[in-house]
Amino acid sequence: MLKITNLETTYKDVILALRGISLQVPSSKIVTLLGANGAGKTTTINTVSGIRKSLELKIEDGTIEFNGEIINEKEPSEVVSRGILQVPEGRRVFAELTVEENLIIGSYSLSNKRKFVQNMDTVVGYFPILKERRRQPAGYLSGGEQQMLVIGRALMAEPKLIMMDEPSLGLAPILVREIFRIIKRINAAEDVAILLVEQNASVALSIAHYGYVLENGRIVMDGPSEVLRQDRDIREFYLGLTEVGTKKSFREVKHYKRRKRWLS
């Protein structure tokens, strides 16, 4: 369904971020894109989403195809109207808007406005807490609730493909497992493909069908999840505790700061 071929992108015309990557997300499958900080994961999905201008991000070479159509030069709203939704890194809820208003914005691309009620039911079916909190400003939700909200917000648009950028970021392990279980359920029940960007390889590989490993803007490895889980390098670098452990805790500190400012 999504097919990226030899994609090469630069920031500000000089910083080469992606050096010719190819990957595919078949319909109704979960594909994970793993990589350390700065590997180019966010760049990949932002390129697909078409948010290039504000980032000074440019496609130098390669193609992005969705259901056979080349979408290299599409605007973000055109990408969304084709059914590709992004759940951005660091959650990016509309903090000043209520939970319900965030979901209204999620359904903005639907031409049939009546679907709002029906899709809202679907979303609160997965995340009942959002119903309780629906009149509160999204900025006052906890990190886990905000992550549920942004996933729900994307679901409101009846997507064919959701690209999630590090949904585990800054969440307690128990919450991560819960959210990933729900992601798996959504994938099966809503017939939506998921491109799951993660640093947390063990939990990502536990629900994904297929995985790619990105390093320095290059795909260095790919294969079915079971195969990747057995791979020695992956075990050492992504499933090992020490290195990933320290990186993650750093990210958590950074993220905690970000959230605090977001609310003040």
Add this chain to the structure above:
Amino acid sequence: MEKIIEIVFSGFYTGAIYALIALGFVLIFKSTGILNFAQGELCMIGAFICYNFATLFNWPYLLSFMTAVAIGVLVGVLIDILIFRRMVGEPIYSTIMMTIGLASILTSVTGLIWGHDFFSIRSPFMGRTTALAGMVFSRAALWTLGVSIVLFALFILFFRKARLGVALRGTAEDADAAGLMGINVKKMHMVAWALGSFVAVVAGIFLAEQSFVYSGMRHTGIKAMSAAILGGLDSIGGAIIGGFVVGIVESFAASYLSGLEIGSFHFGDVKDVIAFAIMIVVLMIRPYGIFGKEKVERV
């Protein structure tokens, strides 16, 4: 007591006009990040266009009013498409310079078309009054207040209840995230300019009713900007309240200080600077205005 009611009423009257203009500043600033120094000029051309139809062409007042609003909205949309669409994300000083340039262009064009005299809009309110509870109110004031209050209510409802209103607020908060939800950010900027020009033109016509149609009326824009800053530049409710506060304080200053003179110093003139004085004091205490929020910072 009657005197107080009179002062408060006239404060609300002028305040409603400031509030409308201030609302325009906030709508445009919040959505596009552009501080539009040409807001007073938009009021001015709105008043001139209405004058053109109502007085020169002898059209019915309401029809002239609507036509002026429609043309004003069109001008706002064109300003966005031709100039500011390209300027989104540019540093604030360069966009401010653009709006100042735009302001002087609008002023010269107005002078070229209509000249530099004082005119008035032929309206059904001119010089007429209504007696209410033993007091006499000018019809123009009642009309201005009535329409403004309805407009404020509609705006607040629009931003709370309408999908488009919610989308505008979302875009104002995080344009990239809004784009990721399928919102056409350019279109939202255009809507903001359209709404900002709409309230400016309405305010301009009301202002002309209160005094005259003349090029100096554009200076009210800066006074209204101080009202907007007072309320907090990113708060719609704040802009409205700020406008009324400035109007009422001005009205009190005008009435209690006007007789007072020491040597050549006329205290009545304080009225015209009082808005700026309040703004300065408020900004010293609350740099983001009374209802403004500290800018959200991203890491």
